[in-house]
Amino acid sequence: MMLSRAVLVAAILALILPLLYMFGTAFSPESSIFEHALMPIPPNPTLENFSVAATTMNYFNMLLVSIIYAGGVTLGQLLIAVLAAYAFGCRRFPGDAWLFAALLATIPIPFVVTYVPNYLLMAKTHLLNTYAGLILPQVASAYGIFLLRQHFRAFPRSILEAAGIDGASSWRILWRIVVPANLPVIFALGVYVFVNTWNQFIWPMIAMSDPSMHTLTVGVQDFVAGEGGNHWGALMAGATLATLPTLLVFFFARRQILNTLMEGAVKG
Amino acid sequence: MRASSLLFVAPALAFVALFLVLPLVRDVQISFFDWNLISPNRKFVGLSNYAAVLGDPNFLATLAQSALYVLLALAGNVALPLLLAILTLRTGRREADVYQTLIFLPTVIPVSVGALLFLWLYLPYGGPFSKVLALFHLASPNWFTDPHWALPAVSSVAIWKFFGFNYLILLAGLKAIPASYLEAAEIDGAAGWSRFQRIVLPLVMPTLLFTIVTTILQALDHAFVPIQMLSVGGPSGASSNLFYAIYQDAFQNFQAGRASALAVVYLAVFGAFAIWQFRMLERNTLYDA
Numbered sequence: 001m002m003l004s005r006a007v008l009v010a011a012i013l014a015l016i017l018p019l020l021y022m023f024g025t026a027f028s029p030e031s032s033i034f035e036h037a038l039m040p041i042p043p044n045p046t047l048e049n050f051s052v053a054a055t056t057m058n059y060f061n062m063l064l065v066s067i068i069y070a071g072g073v074t075l076g077q078l079l080i081a082v083l084a085a086y087a088f089g090c091r092r093f094p095g096d097a098w099l100f101a102a103l104l105a106t107i108p109i110p111f112v113v114t115y116v117p118n119y120l121l122m123a124k125t126h127l128l129n130t131y132a133g134l135i136l137p138q139v140a141s142a143y144g145i146f147l148l149r150q151h152f153r154a155f156p157r158s159i160l161e162a163a164g165i166d167g168a169s170s171w172r173i174l175w176r177i178v179v180p181a182n183l184p185v186i187f188a189l190g191v192y193v194f195v196n197t198w199n200q201f202i203w204p205m206i207a208m209s210d211p212s213m214h215t216l217t218v219g220v221q222d223f224v225a226g227e228g229g230n231h232w233g234a235l236m237a238g239a240t241l242a243t244l245p246t247l248l249v250f251f252f253a254r255r256q257i258l259n260t261l262m263e264g265a266v267k268g
Numbered sequence: 269m270r271a272s273s274l275l276f277v278a279p280a281l282a283f284v285a286l287f288l289v290l291p292l293v294r295d296v297q298i299s300f301f302d303w304n305l306i307s308p309n310r311k312f313v314g315l316s317n318y319a320a321v322l323g324d325p326n327f328l329a330t331l332a333q334s335a336l337y338v339l340l341a342l343a344g345n346v347a348l349p350l351l352l353a354i355l356t357l358r359t360g361r362r363e364a365d366v367y368q369t370l371i372f373l374p375t376v377i378p379v380s381v382g383a384l385l386f387l388w389l390y391l392p393y394g395g396p397f398s399k400v401l402a403l404f405h406l407a408s409p410n411w412f413t414d415p416h417w418a419l420p421a422v423s424s425v426a427i428w429k430f431f432g433f434n435y436l437i438l439l440a441g442l443k444a445i446p447a448s449y450l451e452a453a454e455i456d457g458a459a460g461w462s463r464f465q466r467i468v469l470p471l472v473m474p475t476l477l478f479t480i481v482t483t484i485l486q487a488l489d490h491a492f493v494p495i496q497m498l499s500v501g502g503p504s505g506a507s508s509n510l511f512y513a514i515y516q517d518a519f520q521n522f523q524a525g526r527a528s529a530l531a532v533v534y535l536a537v538f539g540a541f542a543i544w545q546f547r548m549l550e551r552n553t554l555y556d557a
Contacts, residue, residue, distance in 0.1 A: 004355040005363075011352055012370045015431060018385040019373065021396060025388065034394040080280040087276035099277060106288045108485050108542040112492075112511040113531040116298070116518045117291035120305070140287035145280055170272055199378040201493045206519065217378040221497060224384060232388060239381045250376040254369055261433070262440035 022243070025236040026050070033232050049237035056227045057238050061212060062219040066245070069215055070198040072135035077193050078186060081144030086174045088145065089152030090160055100149070103142040111202065119206055129210045138203060144189050147260075151185045152178060188260035191253045195246045216242040292535065299528035305518065310525075317529035326505055326513075334488055334509040337423055341487035344427035346479050349435035354464075357442055368439065372432035379429050379490075383497035386425045387412075412499040418507035425494040426487070434479045441475025442468070485542060488512075510534055 020040035025033060026049055028042035036042055053059065087093065088100050118137045119128075127133030155178060163173045179186065204215040214222060223238050250257065299317050303310035321327060352371065356364050374382065389396050390411040398408035411421040445468065453459075453467045469476075488511040495501055501508035501516065508516070514534070518527035 001358060004358045008352060008355050008359070008367055011348075012367065015374055015428065016370055018382070018389060018428065019377070021388060022381075022385050037394055037396050038399045076283075080283055083276045084280035087273045091273050091276075093273035096273070099281070103280065103284060105543070106284050108482075109288050109292070110485070110489050110511065110534075110538075112489070112514050113295055113535055114288060114291040115515075116305075116524060116527055116531070117294035118287055120294070120524075121286075136283075137287040140283035142280070142284060170276075174276075195376050199376070201378065201380045202496075202515075217380045220378070220380045220384060224387070224497070235384060236388070239384050243377055243381050246376045246378070250373075258368055258372065258436060261436050262443070 022236050022239055025232055026240045028233055030231060030233040049231075049233035050241065052231070052234040053223070053238035053241060056234070057219050057223050057241075058212075059216075059219075059238075059241055062214055062216045062242075063245070065208075065213055066198055066215040066217070068131055069134055069204065070194045072131065073138045073197040074190050074194045076135065076139035077141055077144050078190050080139065081148050081189070082174070082179060082186065084145045085148035085152050086170075086178055089149040090155065090157075090173075090178060091170070100145075103145060106142050107146070115203065115206060122207060129208055129213050134204060134207050134213075137207075138197060138200070141193075144193065147189055148182070148185065151182050155181060184256060185260055188253065188256040191249060191257055192261070195249060195257075198246050216245075295528045295531045295535070297528075298524050299532050301525045303524045304522040305524040306522070313525065317525045318533070321526060321529045321533060329505065330508055330510055330513050333419060333507070334511075336419060337426075337491050337509050338484055338487040340420065340423040341427060341430075341483050341490065342480065344423075345430055345434050345483050345487075346438075346476070349431060349479075350438050350476065353435055353439040353442055354468075356439055368436065371435050374429055375432035377429065379425075379493040380497060382429045383425055383494045386421075386428070386494070387498060390421060412507075413503050415503050415506045418499045418503060422494045422499050422507050423491060425498065426490040429494075430486070430490050434483065437479055438472070438475060441472045444475075445471045481541075481544070485538065 017040070024040040024042055027045040027047070028036060028049075029044060029046045030049065032042075032044075084103070088096060114137075122128050122133040122137070125133075127136070159177065160173060163177055164170075168176070198215075199217060200215075201217045201221070205218045205221070208214055208218070211222065220239055220242050224235060300312060300314060301310040302313045302317070352367075356367050359367065390408075392398055392408045392410045395408070401408050409417050411417045449467055449471070450463070453463045488509045491509060492511050492515070495507060495509070495512045496515075499507040501512050510530070511534075514527050514530045517523045517530060
């Protein structure tokens with residue numbers, strides 16, 4: 001028991017140490033960063049790095065781009081997933097098993113084989129450097145359909161049938177009965193997609209060459225490569241600012257995210 | 269009824285077809301051309317992109333490095349999380365809750381930020397690791413530009429970032445084992461390693477296989493941003509992998525045909541593997557139903 005705990009605590013320290021250094025260095029005066037490199041907590045904290053980072057990184061503009069990107073992809077993925085999961089989970093139609101299997105088979109397709117063609121498609125339709133071009137290709141994902149179907153399928157069929165006999169259309173049954181009953185898992189999926197999209201780097205970098213359309217994750221890289229240079233205090237402040245939104249979302253919805261992922265794992 | 273069911277599925281099908289399936293067809297198509305991605309002129313070159321890709325002396329090295337990324341990910345993102353998940357189960361519920369949250373924390377950090385944090389940690393002059401090494405009178409290597417260290421150093425960033433997800437999945441798999449099985453084993457005198465080997469391992473196997481397969485499929489993807497931000501694949505390609513080589517061919521060398529040929533080679537190698545994974549997913553689903 002003591003040994004288990006010691007190993008766990010050591011592993012956790014190793015995992016969160018980089019984050020402690022991020023916060024510590026972000027609050028450390030630029031002049032003394034290297035003196036206290038080993039200490040995650042600076043002796044005389046300052047907020048100066050944050051103002052430097054916020055102004056040189058064009059923080060609020062990037063924050064807005066990130067919010068629109070992650071929000072748009074999340075709404076899109078939730079919408080197509082709710083609709084499809086309802087058809088696959090609560091209804092029967094010819095070819096449903098085959099179609100579902102085909103959708104599942106697309107989950108392991110890696111980004112690297114789709115980005116060149118998608119980039120070309122966006123270029124051809126003049127959607128590069130637009131929100132539509134940034135968001136639309138990322139909406140295509142079957143993971144949400146897979147996760148939601150597991151939950152929709154467990155919904156009592158008798159209630160759906162009773163509603164059908166009462167004359168409710170399938171559209172109403174979905175939005176008035178199935179969706180409200182499954183709000184926690186839909187919410188958790190939404191948070192999960194939001195955080196993952198927020199954290200994406202490659203597609204936003206490829207699809208948005210215009211620096212004023214960069215997301216925060218790309219902005220961090222711009223800052224490292226450009227003005228941030230060796231100003232570690234400002235760099236870490238920038239990193240903290242880019243991370244804060246997802247950290248807040250995670251702490252706010254922690255239980256639901258962790259439980260949904262764990263349930264999804266056991267249910268398959 | 270039939271028509272309306274299809275209407276519900278149509279948006280998902282449209283998106284997946286347009287942005288996930290059509291690109292695969294386009295990859296095959298583009299791979300037959302010599303093309304710089306931008307110019308309106310492209311030249312049909314038959315199979316010569318494939319010949320160039322497979323005949324490239326760097327191809328085998330890239331392949332071997334890709335395998336190394338996968339192996340390191342299996343050790344760091346499957347074996348280690350499994351150990352921690354087993355240890356977590358032995359602690360109290362409240363306590364386990366705290367462990368789960370903290371272990372999952374790096375998972376919600378943007379990987380570009382994670383790469384920046386490790387750039388600082390690994391800084392050869394004045395960074396925290398170099399100071400620790402200095403305590404032992406050791407000089408810090410230039411982690412990301414050293415041909416021997418670049419790949420493992422880059423890989424460590426990916427392992428750090430993607431550790432929590434598999435840990436959580438494995439913990440869920442272990443938790444699903446009925447306590448009565450473990451108690452019965454205890455009564456029968458099986459404890460420690462033999463209990464793990466004969467009872468825990470077979471029961472957690474579906475979950476473990478799931479994490480192994482997804483880790484194999486995602487290891488190159490997970491290393492991508494750390495490579496891009498920390499080593500740019502260098503020195504002289506020593507920390508590159510198949511994914512990064514495809515990206516460099518397409519978006520840095522502007523050889524779309526070559527990049528697509530490499531993508532098709534990847535799909536051929538890993539496609540069979542992905543289908544196997546999908547079969548397993550399906551079996552797990554049926555298992556539950």
